[in-house]
Amino acid sequence: xxxxxxxxxxxxxxxxxxxxxxxxxxxxxxxxxxxxxxxxxxxxxxxxxxxxxxxxxxxxxxxxxxxxxxxxxxxxxxxxxxxxxxxxxxxxxxxxxxxxxxxxxxxxxxxxxxxxxxxxxxxxxxxxxxxxxxxxxxxxxxxxxxxxxxxxxxxxxxxxxxxxxxxxxxxxxxxxxxxxxxxxxxxxxxxxxxxxxxxxxxxxxxxxxxxxxxxxxxxxxxxxxxxxxxxxxxxxxxxxxxxxxxxxxxxxxxxxxxxxxxxxxxxxxxxxxxxxxxxxxxxxxxxxxxxxxxxxxxxxxx
Numbered sequence: 352x353x354x355x356x357x358x359x360x361x362x363x364x365x366x367x368x369x370x371x372x373x374x375x376x377x378x379x380x381x382x383x384x385x386x387x388x389x390x391x392x393x394x395x396x397x398x399x400x401x402x403x404x405x406x407x408x409x410x411x412x413x414x415x416x417x418x419x420x421x422x423x424x425x426x427x428x429x430x431x432x433x434x435x436x437x438x439x440x441x442x443x444x445x446x447x448x449x450x451x452x453x454x455x456x457x458x459x460x461x462x463x464x465x466x467x468x469x470x471x472x473x474x475x476x477x478x479x480x481x482x483x484x485x486x487x488x489x490x491x492x493x494x495x496x497x498x499x500x501x502x503x504x505x506x507x508x509x510x511x512x513x514x515x516x517x518x519x520x521x522x523x524x525x526x527x528x529x530x531x532x533x534x535x536x537x538x539x540x541x542x543x544x545x546x547x548x549x550x551x552x553x554x555x556x557x558x559x560x561x562x563x564x565x566x567x568x569x570x571x572x573x574x575x576x577x578x579x580x581x582x583x584x585x586x587x588x589x590x591x592x593x594x595x596x597x598x599x600x601x602x603x604x605x606x607x608x609x610x611x612x613x614x615x616x617x618x619x620x621x622x623x624x625x626x627x628x629x630x631x632x633x634x635x636x637x638x639x640x641x642x643x644x645x646x647x648x649x650x651x652x653x
């Protein structure tokens with residue numbers, strides 16, 4: 352099933368082109384939309400929700416046209432905005448119930464759904480306190496709850512880990528993964544932190560300057576390279592010399608060595624060299640590509 356699709360989508364503002372002939376599709380699951388600040392991620396989401404008109408091109412969400420069916424889209428979609436949008440004098444329960452009713456739920460159903468959703472995002476005990484006294488992490492959870500309360504088919508989460516400490520980011524990423532795996536709701540999540548998307552996404556769309564750089568399954572981004580990384584506590588130079596004498600291609604980076612994998616025997620050669628030199632091995636692992644490599648490739652091609 353196609354969650355979203357764009358064809359030649361362009362959005363120009365007086366001094367900048369936010370989207371430049373973007374053509375891309377995304378299916379069910381958790382899709383990451385990655386790019387630096389100003390890459391066009393938020394602009395794309397606002398066009399998909401019918402909040403901004405495109406300059407050129409077309410888009411669909413769940414087969415619906417944002418230009419003519421924006422209300423139908425917003426009934427079927429949840430949206431967690433990047434900016435702070437919460438009323439400080441309302442409780443999480445009051446606000447989430449209100450948003451559920453705005454999406455068409457009767458008041459009794461809205462209250463029931465709000466209680467369940469706030470519990471799912473970890474705010475059940477704090478749900479009656481005014482939002483103005485909430486921490487940043489709690490406020491992000493309220494925004495997530497209001498995006499989920501009407502049981503949407505897909506949710507757009509715009510920079511959901513903004514302002515969170517490391518533990519808060521881990522908790523939010525775990526929630527996002529649960530939404531996709533346990534709730535059966537497709538997720539489109541934006542971030543400029545590439546490592547976060549590698550942890551939670553099934554598919555990643557990379558844009559830069561409003562242009563599509565790559566759209567692939569996460570496994571295609573993080574497939575194994577033909578390099579292994581070796582870390583020892585000391586003796587890096589002697590290990591590099593020994594491996595070079597064995598015919599291996601070695602690059603020394605401080606405490607780390609990278610060794611080109613010429614054949615499966617490379618792993619045995621590294622292991623035997625470490626043992627023969629009586630070194631303390633900290634790490635031996637095969638390298639993997641990362642999403643950030645896409646940006647490096649783009650720079651090198653310029």
